[in-house]
Amino acid sequence: MPKTKSTKTNKPKDFIASFITAKKMILYVLNKVRGLFIADVLLSIIIAFIPFGVAYLFGKTLDELIKQVSQSAELSSEILYLIAIYIGLTIFDDIVRSIYGIIDIQLSWRLEQRLREDVIWKFSKLDLRYYEDPQTTSKFRKVDENYLSQSRRFIKGLTDTIDPLVAVIVGTVLLTVLAPITILITFAFALPAAINNTIFGKRLWKYWDTAAEVRKDFRFTERYLITNDKLMEVRTFNLTRYLYEYAKDRLAVWYEAQLNLVVKRKYWDAFWGALYVFGIGLIFYIITKETLAGTITIGEFSFYLATARRLGSGIQKSLTNFALFYEQLAYLGELFEFFETENTVINGNTVLEKTKQPPVI
Template structure:
């Protein structure tokens, strides 16, 4: 095949390779409904030509009856007693039965398509969520990957109708073959003329479908901006600041600016598509009526009967519609298949951080602790190192605090401990083995972490605690125990429905909490895990000094004998740690107890004095 032609076909038809995979997924959603849908379409595909042929027989029978001498009009009983007229009545009854059957089968096919689309949409959404859960944190934080995820999310349910369209194309192909066989018996050259007239329209649609997909693909970032601006302008989470800062007009202006660019591009494409489509449609109509004139002329000349005229004209009209529909439908399927590439290419993304094929069991209990050996890490796309040449030990049963200014590497260390990222240099050991030697789920199950930017789930209060160890969400005693340890039990006790109270403002009956109350709920998640390593990364920023002290007093009490890491800017809190690591530029600058670091008179003592001066 000529290389330019092959390239052209690859660009326009290459995405069709995803159709078999889509069919397998749709069939897997409900094998019985899928098979029933195929059977219904197969039967219905044969009915249109049968209906048209029966109509031809009726017309020929009527013409023949007009030629027979009949002195007076016949009564109904005499009409049915006449074998010729009885045959005509039978043909009318047969046409009625075929019409009713065709309608019922069409409605059944539509019903089955809808049921299958719902089942597939749900199954595809579940698959997307599970695959997204396997991806690395870095893949979520990359803007290009976010665009790809957004495109996949848009397609996960929107392409279920494609299967119905493909099955409809198959049904129309069978119908077309039946009409073509009947038409070929009279004038086979008409079929070739008809196809030749419609191919240019098909190529035109293919071209503009490709242009439409390319426009949608390149404008994904702008569409994400529009979604974000809509969220900012009409969301309970942002309503207070939008009102207080008077941001509504500014947000609307930004949205309109982005929208104008999208609308202008779409308008230009639609205008070109309409002009070219109209030209090809006019050419097709001219050819159709030219052929229709030939059929009428040959009927007048006596070559065809009135029934033949009806059958040929009807067949030709249906063939024209079928061929045009098939060609345009195929171009639309090819266009939609390009969007399938967005979905299936997302499923082809593989995480870099994975469990080993033969993981080692995570030690229970942990006897040695964690060791950082010359660890270096920089975030993807960043020229600077978040941490570099970082070495320290976190002994089993030890509580350490990480102190440092923003950007010192505190949260990065936590992400490395939990294998949300892997080091770019060096290694991290748990009881003498690299973290990568353990299964991810087992490793993370041993660590309870609460970040400052924890998620406020619009679930019930009990479910908000249970997400810390969702497999035990039915264990009410464990949930209550975790809430008691974080002091969230007093917050929940004040709610009208207690642990069954929906939180947040997104759904009916939801009750919102203060920042400090939310943080106590979030801290309960860490206790819910009953993990051997507990990490609190600035989770008490919204608490007042007294509440924070109470939380960390409880934390200190409950972590006796466990390994723990706490991060806080308040030195009254970190002083309770066994050891404090002072970080600067991603390295350990100082290490020791609160008293020892104050005697050292270094960076820690300087920061402590600066904070203490604010309370004098």
């Protein structure tokens, strides 16, 4: 019972700690690679809005075509104008995405470079007493192993979340204007799939922590089988087969547990995915009724249906990304703890202040 209590009370604290860590990480990025980060975010916002423009133009072109069919077989200037804008917007989308790709790579590499520099410098200045404490050493090793991958994932996830968030905001506004019930349906059928991704994502991530010993055993044994200076010792004592079987067993345990989780996730993905498609079918029915009633045109029908699909996808991706952020921030929190570790022992880099009193001999 005490354990359950402490977990509950820690949840708000964990959330606040994650928020503080996210703020620290964003400020760190702005301090180290400000221009690249801002450019990356702005381009992500532009890219997120383009699909709505494309869907709107497609709908308008469809309406003009229906109107034109009843009047003439020739293309009108309005249709040609819409097609030209559609092509121009598609080309613009390709150009923006290409620039975004270049900026994104530079952001990732420059951030990695700055992080490496700062972590190496911090390690070089740490008091030696920190290396004598096994718990602190283990924590610092965890930071050293994960800080690059987790930092990259967090920043990449942050910019990748802009697209689904824009889809949720714009989609909600547009569908509310048409029929508010479609918003409720989209959220009701998209949320379970998103929650499913979050649950299994956490389980898979948690396994990496709980199976740390299995991974450690495998890595340790593997070194004896693939490292030159260890192989001679292994062969001298005829331990090759024994160590190979042990490493094989550890590897099987490691992969089997992950595979079981992934397979279960896929089964649930299929179930909730089918439910989500059913929800889209209901929205299709509602929009069809609005079209037949003359409330909206065929082109608007196409636009609203595309919007509903983007909204549903945006809800799923946003919640999945936020769940991943929570896990990544736990690691990044330890990175900033490491950066904020203070030395208490005077080292060779410390400059002593001069005193007026002469030394006593």
